[in-house]
Amino acid sequence: GENVEQHPSTLSVQEGDSAVIKCTYSDSASNYFPWYKQELGKRPQLIIDIRSNVGEKKDQRIAVTLNKTAKHFSLHITETQPEDSAVYFCAASKGSNYQLIWGAGTKLIIKP
Amino acid sequence: NAGVTQTPKFRVLKTGQSMTLLCAQDMNHEYMYWYRQDPGMGLRLIHYSVGEGTTAKGEVPDGYNVSRLKKQNFLLGLESAAPSQTSVYFCASRRPENYEQYFGPGTRLTVT
Numbered sequence: 001g002e003n004v005e006q007h008p009s010t011l012s013v014q015e016g017d018s019a020v021i022k023c024t025y026s027d028s029a030s031n032y033f034p035w036y037k038q039e040l041g042k043r044p045q046l047i048i049d050i051r052s053n054v055g056e057k058k059d060q061r062i063a064v065t066l067n068k069t070a071k072h073f074s075l076h077i078t079e080t081q082p083e084d085s086a087v088y089f090c091a092a093s094k095g096s097n098y099q100l101i102w103g104a105g106t107k108l109i110i111k112p
Numbered sequence: 113n114a115g116v117t118q119t120p121k122f123r124v125l126k127t128g129q130s131m132t133l134l135c136a137q138d139m140n141h142e143y144m145y146w147y148r149q150d151p152g153m154g155l156r157l158i159h160y161s162v163g164e165g166t167t168a169k170g171e172v173p174d175g176y177n178v179s180r181l182k183k184q185n186f187l188l189g190l191e192s193a194a195p196s197q198t199s200v201y202f203c204a205s206r207r208p209e210n211y212e213q214y215f216g217p218g219t220r221l222t223v224t
Contacts, residue, residue, distance in 0.1 A: 001171075009152070032211050043202065043215040044155070089154055097143070097162055098211050099170070102154040 002027040004092050006103030014111050019080055021106045023090035024072040032093035033066060033073045034100070039086045047088075048075070077108075085110045114138050116216035118203050124222045125193045133188040133219050135203030143206045144186040145170075145213065146178060148199040155202065161186055162208075193223045 006023045013019045025033075034049035050057045050064045050073065057064050061080075066073040077084055087107050091100040119134045135144065142163050147155040157170030159178040167178045175197060177189045186205075190197060200220050204213040 006154075034211070043217050045215070046212045049211065091155075093211070097160075099145075099157060099160065100155075100213070101171075102156070104152055104154045 002030075002092070002094055002101050004090060004101050004103040006090050006106055008106060009104065010107045010109070012109040012111060013080055015080055015082065017080055019075075019077045019084070019108055021075045021088055021090070021108070022072060023074070023092075023103050024070075025092040025101070026071070027092065027094060027101070028071065030092040030094065030101075032098055033064070034091050035062075035064060035075050036089045036091070037086045038089065038105075044089060080108075080110050082110050082112065084108060116203060116205055116214050118201075118216040118219050120219060121217065122220050124224065125190075126224055127194060129193050130189070130191050131193065131221075132190075133201055133203075133221075135186040135188070135205075135216055136184055137203075137205040137214070137216075138184060139205065139207075139214065140183070141205035141214070142183070142208050144180065145204040146176070146186065146188045147202045147204065148172065148197075149202060149218075150199050158188065158201075193221075195223045197221065198223045 031052035036044040037047045038044040061078045063076040087105045090103040116137045145160045146158040161180040164183040179187045203216040206213045
């Protein structure tokens with residue numbers, strides 16, 4: 001079946017440095033790719049998303065890039081801050097109702 | 113607006129007991145979802161609904177049933193709980209034209 005692989009499972013970066021999280025997907029029909037952030041004990045919340053007709057999207061310190069040919073997409077966070085510490089999930093759409101297939105998550109740790 | 117709410121927040125069941133989790137949203141969203149979240153496995157879709165009176169199976173539907181009698185409510189039932197159903201359960205909702213899913217705060221269920 002369709003799946004989404006996410007790497008790394010844990011990422012530790014120095015405050016102020018950049019962080020990159022990568023995902024690959026298997027369903028070539030997927031055309032919507034969101035990223036959610038989940039702080040400890042909280043609900044997942046959307047931070048950025050991208051559709052298949054766009055190669056890159058930015059929102060302040062966060063950017064997402066998409067390579068449809070290779071079927072992978074990445075989250076880039078620049079100038080990391082302590083409040084960026086969380087688990088980040090990628091997902092890819094499936095089917096006409098845009099169900100989501102989720103990656104296993106990346107725990108991002110920002111070291112002071 | 114309360115957004116998406118879930119009842120109860122925590123529950124401990126014995127093997128074989130039954131229970132119903134309630135998800136309610138006040139955003140007039142058509143689509144609603146039930147996920148389970150287990151460590152290292154991301155979010156897995158149990159069942160979903162694309163409108164009042166409709167339900168469909170997701171990736172891991174076995175052992176669960178759902179009902180959507182009212183547009184604002186989506187119920188998840190466990191008829192005979194098993195230890196493998198110990199998890200955190202999240203409900204989410206969205207509009208058909210907007211792919212962002214809005215999550216509830218989660219229900220932590222332990223089956224002993």
